[in-house]
Amino acid sequence: MNHEVLEEAVLQPPTRSALAELTTAPAIGTPSRTASRDNKTVRVAIVHDWLVTYAGAEKVLEQIVACFPDADLFSLVDFLDDRSFLRGKPVTTSFIQKLPLARTKYRTYLPLMPLAIEQLDVSAYDVVISSSHAVAKGILTGPDQVHISYVHSPIRYAWDLQHQYLQQSKLTSGLKSAMARLILHYIRNWDIRTANSVDGFIANSEFIARRIKKVYQRDAQVIFPPVDVDAFTLCTEKDDFYLTASRMVPYKKIDLIVEAFARMPERKLVVIGDGPEMQKIRAKAGANVEIMGYQPFEVLKDRMSRAKAFVFAAEEDFGISVVEAQACGTPVIAYGKGGALETVRDVAEPRATGMFFDEQSADSIIAAVERFDAHVKRFSPLDCRANAERFSAANFRERLFAHVRAAVPALRNATLSPYMPYVPERAGPTANAPRILAVDQSGVLGGAELSLLEIVKALRSRIEVVLFDDGPFRTALDKAGVSVEVLDAGALRNVRKQGGSLPKGAALKGLLSLVRATAKRARNAQVIYANTQRAMVIGAVAGKLARRPVVWHLRDIVSPEHFGGKQLAIIKWCARLGLSHVIANSAASARAFAELTQFDDKRIDVVFNGISAAPFDALRDVPQATLRERLNLPQDAFLVGSFSRLARWKGQHVLLEAMVLNPHMHAVLVGAPLFGEDQYEIELHAFVAANKLGGRVHFLGFQHDIPACMCAVDAVVHTSITPEPFGRVIVEGMLAQRPVVAARAGGVLEIVDDYENGVLCTPGDAHALADALAELRSNAELRERLVKNGYRTALSRFGTEAYVESVERILRRVAASAKKSADA
Template identity: 65%
Template sequence: MRHDLDEVLIDPVQEPAGCIDENPPAVMDAPPKHRARVAKRVPRVAIVHDWLVAFAGAEKVLEQILICFPEADLFSVVDFMEERAWMRGKKVTTSFIQKLPQARKRYRSYLPLMPLAIEQLDVSGYDLVISSSHAVAKGILTGPDQVHVSYVHSPIRYAWDLQHQYLQQSNLTAGPKSMLARLVLHYMRNWDIRTSNSVDHFIANSEFIARRINKVYHRDSHVIFPPVDVDAFQLCEVKENFYLTASRMVPYKKIDLIVEAFAKMPGRRLVVIGDGPDMRKIRDKVTPNIEIMGYQPFSVLQDQMRRAKAFVFAAEEDFGISVVEAQACGTPVIAYGKGGALETVLDSSNACPTGLFFDEQTTESIIDAVEGFELGAVKIDPADCRANAERFSVRHFRDGLRAYVQSVAPQFTLPPPALPPVPLVRKIKTTTPKQDEDNEAADGMRVLAVDQSGVLGGAELSLLEVMKNMRGNNETVLFDDGPFRIALEAVGIKVDVLDGAALGGVSKDSGMKRPSAGMIGGVMGLVRGTLEKSRNSDVIYVNTQRAMVVGAIAGLISRRPVVWHLRDIVSPEHFGKTQLTIIKWCTKLMLERVIANSTASAVALTALTRMKEERLDVVFNGISAEPFTELEAVAQHELRSRFGLPQDAFLVGSFSRLARWKGQHVLLEALLDAPDMHAVLVGAALFGEDAYEAELRAYVLEHGLGDRVHFLGFQHDIAACMKAVDIIAHTSISPEPFGRVIIEGMLAKRPVVASRAGGVVDIVTNRENGILCTPGDVNELAGVLGELSADADLRNRLVEQGYANAINRFGTERYVESVQKILSDVAGKGRSKRG
């Protein structure tokens, strides 16, 4: 098709011979419509979107429309978008709602005013108007000489067929508020029908929506599927033994049904990615075979989609982008057989199926579908899944949209798109536009990390991993000197050590001593020192509980947002009443966000504070595999010689500071029933727990275990210690917030035995990548240790699965990326508030 600016379009209506007027009127005397079809020209284009508040599915479509029409002007009811790189510098013309009270947070409350608002946006000076509408954008006022093309994501769902579901979920089924809501929705329906007449051409995002448009507006529409960035997902033909679902946790997504179904299938493992209002309800239904990962960055989602056996989808969606993304990875889909999934997934009726459907949104129907998939009811080739996903690529969307607009508005010459046509074969992108934007923000971010300890404990090692790998200009404040300061400075992090002696009277499990004037003065000194450093920072990142209190006060004074990385289970089992009260009110009043290192930590904090889900993220710690891989070529006997360990004994290693709740005494008691085994205790009594160490040593002497128990004390080279033993035993008698030692044991390629409690269940799938025991049960522990010593095949299987688990789920890259994104988001909001 030619697009020359000087091309003259001949009217396709042919005049009969002998009827040609020899004195035709001048072109300028022709009716306006005829004039528009004589000389082709580049049109002035306006693009109208409902509202700009988050980069979701509709905004991904809008992004591609802007690329197709790069010179267009953009209009929207409101614009509170924080992620703006995808908008390509467009200035947005907004309505009067933009300036109404609390519009940023409660823009949806102004729905009754939105018809009026959209009609006040003036697009009369444009030739071509393209609306991107799932609510009110299609109601923009246009004249007879303008072409209005509306890309409809859906007619207003909550005003039409989903009205009753919306009222029920909003608790508006009875009473005066219900009557008011019903009147508003009735008004919206009438307005919606009336304004459909001003649209010249409808585009639907699926056949399902085309049927809805026909039902509601009595208009035909052309189907152009939404763009899916399939090139950002790589085909993987080797699948692992777990199922995946990923979505925002809102009622209509039905994630709770999927979780309920898998709870009844204990032999089937499910991974859930996403966050939202329903998170607490969904977490309450979790069983040991279900892992809730919460919000995860794109790289984690992509990785899980590539490795999953199948993607489970229970929503009735208009389209369903995640379903296509899964297929782009070569992953089959098990979906509810209604809505857009019927168009994006090919079942057994197709020669090249890519998934299967279940008929009802019930747990029983999902279970039947999963069991049918397991039995091979449908044979699916990952390559066919990828080929099917290609139908929904960004390139197909752009080409289809421009071709359709040109066909309904042939009087215009469309300008070239902002990007060149995508080649048929291209390299897979390593980052998305959103990741690029996040990286740019992180480069300029200034983080002040605060920790109470100078000792290299688990919390400090995890913080070290973040600080040495995170982008931006980062500094650290410690309340004590020691190996942690040395480790931070060794990787180039600037460290200031404040005098934290005043905190010596604070104990998390026994509360506080009566505060003296000296203690109060010392704490205020810590606040002043932290406050001074925070003034040059965008966000304060506190790593431990006592540091959290100091950092929270400093952040309140300096108006810097504070993010707490929670690495404890805040329950009466671990903390005193006074400490819990302080944690509760600091969290409620002074913290912007909390990062929990496990589901158990998050659940305990939620129970204590009732904090909103959007302020709490679960991010599993990341542990580097490098120290372990460096020792691959070192023989075990060399490592045993290094630490003075017996060469021929079967060694069970315990790696933790010596503390009663860590349960080293349980291992020593189990040793009495395992006469052929030795125990290796790596760790020291760090926080006033010398009495417990003395108790352990006395027990060894009393029971004649002196030649079978090896106290190695604190060790720097944990990787070498772990590779020197045969089994790693984690014996905590109280719930562990996370369980770093377990992942390190997996990276050391040693079978792991762990206590079934707390964050450990996020890491270990029983008898798949480790073995779980009842906390404090000596007999069970002894039995498992005996079983492992006698069964080399079992040890090898646990080692293989454990190593894969540690590498795939607990790598440092995804850990740092997740923490960095949270800090960057909070820092950006903090800068906006400060003006």
């Protein structure tokens, strides 16, 4: 059953504090309650619904553990990859932990959860603290035990949100609907009955306290959940953009916010987050909406600090991100229902920190934004920060500890120890990080290899690279200090992705040899990371032999335009045989792969390529004349640069046709035919000769220093005639601070906003390309705007830090999941 609890927030290290002597707990399974009382010790058990991620409920759990560091932990299931916030504590789990597919489908066991929570034995403890948004409060306790339940919400999909849940799950009619309604009826009856065993309720907001009163007929003490306001710094200078940040799931209503701003093109919106609604949200975005996807904490904090306002459209029980925004001094525009009413001071109140809208609709959001702009001077960053500090983690710990102490006579004299940082016994952030075998088919330095290079440089201490061909890529890996080995691909290297036949004879022998050699090396790693299509085929089979999970970094659009029919069949077969997860370099790549293979969306993540700005920034003070002289390019011409291997689908011929139509500029072609495409290069030279373009077209061939070549030209073009999976050259052009003209298709649409950070043209249309380049040449103001916005886009959305962090996070998660399955 679908269920989301609170706003996801950034992981902060847990801490050591409180009850050093009074809550010393003997090992689970050997309790002695009489000895505990004689020694004036109090045994504490903490019960949580399920441990599968780190979100709002887990932030509360983290602080409860910080208050009672010697307590024992219980949960229905524990599938955490990173358990640092639990101080490395073991967790006693229920029988659901060992049921089939429990790691990913644990919610489907909702009918068994009441039984499962009742089987957890906490009878040896004096105090039981349950952290509950589902069934944890139903833990069985005796008459001499004190049970305090911190309730994030009564089971929302069983109570007031039942009909919304059934509708979203498409269970409004039929046999499945009847079964679901019967189960939820049973859950409601059980939920009411078990409320009687709770000695005291704590609610995370007045809104939830009213729910508790409505459902259980019990009063609840309100203790707001902890927000790490100290992790956010006050910023008094705001930029002219709005921000929303959230997990992209239906009830967060991010789509409504994006739709509203798409109808306000004069206002800019930045969206941070990822999730199953990503494609729906991207489809609604206008040119003024920048969707950044998942971002590391530093990027989130930067945008939250500089935003004009934070927009929030969900009906949340509390809403941590709303408080985090105010901690940055940023006012909030929020839906006027739920926890936001308790965390935001409306514009009608003294020291206002935001304003509300009445309906979850685009029209209501638009009206609220317009009202906000009219009253923007009434909001003070200092007032926002002061309001946020009411919800600090320190306040939470003090109030929770005081509440428990008042309820437990044996704790009346206990004091809360100072909050001290928790330092894990196992030093180093990579202590539990998996070893990785990266596999790539090529020795050349193409876009896929340059992107892999960023990953292996960051993870060099625990990654090994296997290549199926030698060349400049191997040299670059050696120079980066990465362990690399080149395997002989033999005749297999002649097999092309557009080829019409399957490998036979010598090629098949080479295939089997590569599989065996790769499997042998994979046994020293926890996960295989395949960077290219042929590497994925080898990796999928080798992963089966070595019993290792395989992650494919998909950098192609797997469609008939790019692959032969038999190659597509092989990809589909390998996906079913041995792929654990896919990282796609764009939503366009992800869509094509999902359509081909019917792969589960949960096993596909979109991670944009990360490209370092450093090589481009290093050339900032080098005169363009110096670079042109070095490359033997004319000093006074308007130079248009194309940067790609020479291949028909890359469309260099379209640029040459545009040169015929526009005699006032020169073309610079950087790249060589890499994969048997020499005939295309011959055709390009023949076209130049036939149209007398020899003085205006400059073939530079393969170049190592792409940043220098880009900074030498006046504009960068991307001319692919079939959809590009990503479009690395576009981002590089933005980093070089050159205006970019690109073909309107594929992953390019996820990078370029037309006439904002680049110009889009119809693929293969030489006339449109010539017109766009002529406009660029004559319009200095347009060039300046595109350069400014393009550079900002490249830095914020395609930086290497977020790229490496995202890929590493996925590899770690897949390796941990495989280990759990193997251990089960």
